[in-house]
Amino acid sequence: MKQLLILSGKGGTGKTTIASAFIKLADAKAYADCDVDAPNLHLITEWNNEPKQTDYYGLDKAEISKKLCIMCDECRQNCRFDAIFLNEKYTVDPYACEGCSVCEFVCPVEAITMLSTVAGDLKLYSDGEKVFSTGHLKMGSGTSGLLVTEVKKQIKVAAVDGELAIIDGSPGIGCPVIASLSGVDMVLIVAEPSISGISDMERIINTAARFETKIAVCINKYDTNSENTKTIEEFCQKYKLPFVGKIPFDSDAVKAINNGQTIVDIDCRSGIAVKEVYNKTINLLFEKGGG
Amino acid sequence: MGANEMRIAVLSGKGGTGKTLVSVNLAAISKEAIYIDCDVEEPNGHLFFKPEGVREEEIPIKIPKVDEELCNGCRKCLDFCKFNALAYINNKLIVFDEVCHSCGGCILVCPEKALIEKEKVIGKVQKGTSEQVDIYTGILNTGEASGVPIIKKLLEENQQADKQTIIDCPPGSACVVMESIKDADYCVLVAEPTLFGVHNLDMVYQLVKLFNKSFGVVLNKCLEEENPAEKFCLENNIKILGRIPFDNELGTLNSNAEIAVNKDKKYRELFSSLLKTVTKEAQCNETTTNS
Numbered sequence: 265m266k267q268l269l270i271l272s273g274k275g276g277t278g279k280t281t282i283a284s285a286f287i288k289l290a291d292a293k294a295y296a297d298c299d300v301d302a303p304n305l306h307l308i309t310e311w312n313n314e315p316k317q318t319d320y321y322g323l324d325k326a327e328i329s330k331k332l333c334i335m336c337d338e339c340r341q342n343c344r345f346d347a348i349f350l351n352e353k354y355t356v357d358p359y360a361c362e363g364c365s366v367c368e369f370v371c372p373v374e375a376i377t378m379l380s381t382v383a384g385d386l387k388l389y390s391d392g393e394k395v396f397s398t399g400h401l402k403m404g405s406g407t408s409g410l411l412v413t414e415v416k417k418q419i420k421v422a423a424v425d426g427e428l429a430i431i432d433g434s435p436g437i438g439c440p441v442i443a444s445l446s447g448v449d450m451v452l453i454v455a456e457p458s459i460s461g462i463s464d465m466e467r468i469i470n471t472a473a474r475f476e477t478k479i480a481v482c483i484n485k486y487d488t489n490s491e492n493t494k495t496i497e498e499f500c501q502k503y504k505l506p507f508v509g510k511i512p513f514d515s516d517a518v519k520a521i522n523n524g525q526t527i528v529d530i531d532c533r534s535g536i537a538v539k540e541v542y543n544k545t546i547n548l549l550f551e552k553g554g555g
Numbered sequence: 556m557g558a559n560e561m562r563i564a565v566l567s568g569k570g571g572t573g574k575t576l577v578s579v580n581l582a583a584i585s586k587e588a589i590y591i592d593c594d595v596e597e598p599n600g601h602l603f604f605k606p607e608g609v610r611e612e613e614i615p616i617k618i619p620k621v622d623e624e625l626c627n628g629c630r631k632c633l634d635f636c637k638f639n640a641l642a643y644i645n646n647k648l649i650v651f652d653e654v655c656h657s658c659g660g661c662i663l664v665c666p667e668k669a670l671i672e673k674e675k676v677i678g679k680v681q682k683g684t685s686e687q688v689d690i691y692t693g694i695l696n697t698g699e700a701s702g703v704p705i706i707k708k709l710l711e712e713n714q715q716a717d718k719q720t721i722i723d724c725p726p727g728s729a730c731v732v733m734e735s736i737k738d739a740d741y742c743v744l745v746a747e748p749t750l751f752g753v754h755n756l757d758m759v760y761q762l763v764k765l766f767n768k769s770f771g772v773v774l775n776k777c778l779e780e781e782n783p784a785e786k787f788c789l790e791n792n793i794k795i796l797g798r799i800p801f802d803n804e805l806g807t808l809n810s811n812a813e814i815a816v817n818k819d820k821k822y823r824e825l826f827s828s829l830l831k832t833v834t835k836e837a838q839c840n841e842t843t844t845n846s
Contacts, residue, residue, distance in 0.1 A: 365637060409700065460575065470697040471698060
């Protein structure tokens with residue numbers, strides 16, 4: 265099964281809108297939402313049955329026993345995350361604690377224990393033919409990269425027959441994005457024709473290039489700034505990045521999404537354009553000997 | 556605390572809703588302000604401000620380094636490391652820099668004192684000025700997983716500031732966002748009128764409540780039609796600070812990285828009235844919390 269990951273660097277360029285259209289067009293048997301900090305794909309994919317839900321445990325969090333603590337300050341001094349405070353007694357800020365357990369190690373009286381905590385959840389929708397894996401990180405938790413890895417693992421374990429898995433990624437270039445990149449066959453970058461969008465696109469391309477996967481670029485809302493659209497096309501030519509098309513700004517797209525539909529469920533300009541982007545992307549992905 | 560020293564964080568959950576548009580224009584319309592770009596994965600504010608006199612400081616983190624002469628292969632460091640950042644392969648200890656959280660645990664547990672810490676640069680902080688606005692930008696190097704140390708540095712230096720500060724946050728609601736709003740006096744949530752926008756607004760709404768922050772919402776990209784984000788605010792009794800209309804002219808200015816308030820009187824009026832409301836709300840909440 266080939267994995268196609270959709271990324272953008274900048275947020276709000278249309279990753280989920282395009283991912284949901286691709287899922288529809290491909291009648292994809294496996295797909296996942298790796299934007300565990302702000303997942304949205306489940307809002308426009310049709311599942312009537314309840315998902316299988318499992319707790320996601322991040323790293324343990326430290327807890328200090330007030331009874332055993334002798335107030336030696338070792339834990340506070342050794343904590344690199346400023347997670348231990350002295351407020352009459354020593355306490356741990358669970359949002360700052362990264363679970364390294366250095367405090368537990370340095371405590372001379374074993375007053376610190378590491379407790380396992382639920383950091384989010386994993387959901388797997390399945391009807392025997394198709395699977396959809398998604399996860400949600402609990403507010404204020406770290407370790408989003410680990411949860412992304414779990415979300416991707418779920419589609420592998422489900423092992424449905426199908427040639428294609430479509431993965432919706434998260435914005436940025438940090439840990440969740442890096443975790444989503446590992447092992448994918450191709451990355452589709454959804455660029456936006458703004459100065460900010462171009463800067464962010466270059467940074468995500470540099471990040472993705474380290475993984476030596478195929479990279480293709482498309483432009484969303486291309487007609488909102490024709491000069492910047494030209495700059496992006498020239499950038500792709502210069503760095504020999506396959507350019508797979510452009511999608512116009514379309515107020516019908518917003519209406520479709522707000523009705524819980526994809527842009528290929530209704531007759532609209534953006535829906536027509538995304539079909540061409542889809543065809544070119546799929547051809548590249550399954551091209552023999554390429555990449 | 557006076558209006559002058561208020562720290563206002565601008566966040567959104569979803570990407571691309573207009574955090575940078577709001578932050579940049581609020582900072583530009585203030586007489587004197589500090590603009591801090593905490594979206595270190597994809598910083599864009601500097602593209603608008605084009606700051607002058609930029610000074611740069613590299614941000615290092617601490618990574619373990621092994622002295623192979625002293626290492627006897629006991630693997631105590633491997634057992635201790637919760638982040639799987641160490642491996643012992645072919646009689647050699649290997650450190651995976653990108654995964655290391657710099658907790659210092661391996662150094663503490665090594666019985667042979669074979670590990671020391673070296674510095675590794677993960678990004679930089681740039682400081683410059685644009686008219687009366689001080690511009691602080693954090694930039695994470697591509698390929699690095701976590702920008703938290705850069706955000707810490709950016710905000711630490713702002714602790715003593717006696718100017719109004721606008722903090723442009725990353726998208727999502729994970730660790731980087733928490734870090735960015737930690738010391739904020741007031742949070743401005745920017746929402747767009749889409750199904751995705753509302754879902755992610757709900758997430759940051761939960762986050763600011765969890766952290767006990769005073770907050771209000773700016774509705775961006777407002778159309779004539781029913782606004783699901785506005786409906787959400789009314790249902791949850793959330794203060795609406797202002798509305799920014801969906802406007803092609805504003806979109807074009809923004810996509811060309813122009814500061815709207817410097818270009819047109821109508822935007823100057825829009826954002827100065829928004830700034831007035833935000834400052835009033837922030838002070839009002841300040842008084843209630845202090846009394």
